[in-house]
Amino acid sequence: MRDIAINLRAHSEQRDLIDRAASALGKTRSDFMLEAACEKAQAVILDRTFFALDEAAFARFSAALDAPVDANPELERLLSRRPAWEK
Template structure:
């Protein structure tokens, strides 16, 4: 059963930051309509999940692995959206 956020115990996490980092975080949080705490928790949670997922190991049998590699090595099918994206000049160029 998932913990109810309104009744779940919370703990304090103290950070020491440079004033310019605090201001940068505050500006970004305000832009997104969040508190600094919400902004930092969301960013920290996302970074933690990414770090853990980057190290996830998938065990598959030899047949499934061979099919996976075959699909990776296969040329992509013609795709109008991809062709258009690759021939359109980037806005920053």
Template sequence: MTASTTTINFRATTDFRDLIDRAATAQGKTRTDFIMAASEAEAQRVLLDRAFFQLDEAQMQAFQAVLDQPIDQNAAVNRLLAKKAPWDQ
């Protein structure tokens, strides 16, 4: 594990802090380690949810039909490709 290089501060109620402390103790972690692990897991879940999705068979067929359309007939793709990439702005 690498050394921490920045600080994150936030205010919470005493009840919330006590809840976190009880959960951290139950897992044998410090408050900081518990909060960091929970925050990291949630952040990864949120970002993964934007990159990975599951479809049933009917949804997959509909999705594949859209992908199979020629790009010049897909207005949504044309709008997307007309935008400047965020890293190019």
């Protein structure tokens, strides 16, 4: 059971287009819209997670990842602190 409502406003032409597409797939408007929105959301997130590099760019990227990390005393101090939720 879905427990959260998502409301939006649309032009009647947009609603009609969505309804035709949903009907063609045997889905309700809500099911169609939710599925389409989730597919788009996943694509946006994946586009920011996976990226393609040519061989030279990949070599530079790998070298940057393998390079030693510069000392960062402030980050070390932050990471050594006990989290507020554990106090």
